[in-house]
Amino acid sequence: MHVHVTVDQGGWQPAPGPEPGSRWWQRIRWGYNLALAALSLTLAGPWGALLASVRDEESLAGAWVMAVIPLIVLGYLDNARRVEAAAAHPDLWTPKWRAAAMRLLLWAAALGTVLTLPITTLVYALTGVMPA
Template sequence: FVPPPAPRPPDPGPLDIRVTVDVVLPGTEPEPTPSWWQRLRIRWIYNLGCAAAAMPLSGPWAAVLIHVRDEQSLAGAWTFAVIPLAVLGLLDNARRIEAAHAAPDLWGPRIRAALTRTALWAAVIATVTALPIETAVYLLTGVRP
C-alpha cells in the first residue's frame, strides 16, 4: 500500500520587492558620522564632581550594607544594594532626559539631575566598597571571614 502524495502548498501571492537607491552627486558627499566613542558624550568633570560630592553619603550606606552582610547574609546585602541602584539608575535616566529637554534658563531640572546622579554615585561607591571583595573571598574559598 502506497500513501497518496502530500498535497502541494498553495502558491504564495506576488512578492512585494522594494529597492532603495541613494545617488551621491559629485561634490555633495554626505558628512562623515562621528565614531561611537565620540557620540557617547561622557561629561567627565560633571561625573567626577558628582562622585566627589557623593563620598560623604556613601560611607553611611556602605556601613548599612556591611551590617546587613554581617548580620543577615551576603545575598541579602546584594539584594539590599541592587534594588536602590536599579531605582536610582532609572530615575537618573529620567532626570537626565528631563534636564536635556528643559528650557536653557531653567535650573530646576538640572539641579534635580545633578542630585540624582550624586545619589547614584553614592550608591555605586558604597556597593563597590562594601561587597565585592567579601563576595570574591566567599566564592573562591567558601569560607566567610
C-alpha cells in the same frame, strides 16, 4: 574589444543620511562626574556601613539584593532626570539640579556598593569561609 555602458535613470538619488553624532565616550562630562563622585563619598560611607551590617548580621545575598534594587531604581530615575534636563529650556535650573541630585545619589549607591560587597563576596567564594 566591446564596451557596454549602462545609464540608470531610475529616479532621484536619495539624500545622504545625517552625519553621525559623537560617540558615547566623547559625550561624557568627566569633570562633572568626578566632582559628583567625590561629593557622593559623604553618602557612600553610611550606605556602605549599612550594607556591611546587613552582610554581617543577615546574609551576603540579602546585602546584594539590598544594594542592587536601589541601583536599578536610581539608574532609571537618573536617566529620566537627565532626559528631562536635556529637553528643558536652557534657562531653567530646576531640571539641571534634579538631574545632578539624582546622579549624586546614583554615585553614592554605586560607590558604597563597590567599596563594601565585591571583595567580601570574592573572599567568601574563593575560601568558602562564611562569617560566624
